[in-house]
Amino acid sequence: MTQIAYLNGRYVPRAQARVRTEDRGYQFGDGVYEVIPVHAGRLIAAERHFDRLGRSLGELRIAWPMKRAALEIIAREVIARNGIQQGGVYIQVTRGVAPRDHKFPQNPVTPGLFVSAKRTRPMPAALLRDGAAIITVPDQRWGRCDIKSLNLLPNVLAKQAAAEQGAHEAWLVDKDGNVTEGSSTSAWIVTAEGVLATRPNGNEILPGVTRAIVVDVVHDLGLKLELRPFSLAEAHRAREAFLTSTNNYVLPITRIDGRPVGDGKPGPTAQRLRAAYLAATDRPPS
Ligand code: PLP
Secondary structure, three states: OOOEEEEOOEEEEHHHOOOOOOEHHHHHOOEEEEEEEEEOOEEOOHHHHHHHHHHHHHHOOOOOOOOHHHHHHHHHHHHHHOOOOOEEEEEEEEOOEOOOOOOOOOOOOOOEEEEEEEEOOOOOHHHHHHOEEEEEEEOOOOOOOOOOEOOOHHHHHHHHHHHHOOOOEEEEEOOOOEEEEEOOOEEEEEOOOOOEEEOOOOOOOOOOHHHHHHHHHHHHOOOOEEEOOEEHHHHHHOOEEEEEEOOOEEEEEEEEOOEEOOOOOOOHHHHHHHHHHHHHOOOOOO
16 A cells, blocks of 8 residues: 655645755754654554644744644544554654754744654564663763654664663663663663662653653552652662653563563563553553
């Protein structure tokens, strides 16, 4: 089936979608994006994702490419046109097309908009059974990681390093030895005392939508949670570690830099939170 995308005002076969070379997203990474999960053909946690998109746009002073409600309709239309039941929608907004010059275009230009959708396969059973192995790398990103910008080079290099070492993800470690987050996931531990810890939202991390929903779930379940940075040393001593993201849901981590976490098996807290997170977002266990 031909994949259909939405690009700057038109639904087009995805393979024929073309952007201008002077789109500032292409030349400067001057834009933002969102990935919204789809289950049973429906957007999951759409409000939170569109809120975050609005925030990212606002922080970079890029206008909404159209009214938010219209963009939501386009996202749903792209899902429908591609017959996606299980997957995600990708939304990218750039500052627009203008002659190359670092500063914003003098005369306002129309933001560039691209929307596509893709199917995802269920997570491999072995990954869920055994948990994920991760590596750690220095966090080399800029000072506004809370903006979901197109500038992903440090994240790309971190994920590539993980792949080359047979790991699922790379955790990023700041200059104080604290874990900020993963290259495309939020980072959590369960301490030796059984308390959950994840870094508070701030300029150093992306405010993960999955993370926010899991924080709510943690409160509903009456578990103890500390929103604070944790060090890599503490993660090595932790009872459990796990990551959260749109694509991974809640995924237990069983090895960090080759060393087992806890007893080296997926932890009960992470498994319970995965089930509770899926239930909270109206999805079956998986
Ligand atoms: N942190 C980073 C750097 C990310 O890129 C992502 C997702 O793309 C996340 C965390 C997880 O965010 P979410 O739960 O909204 O997918």
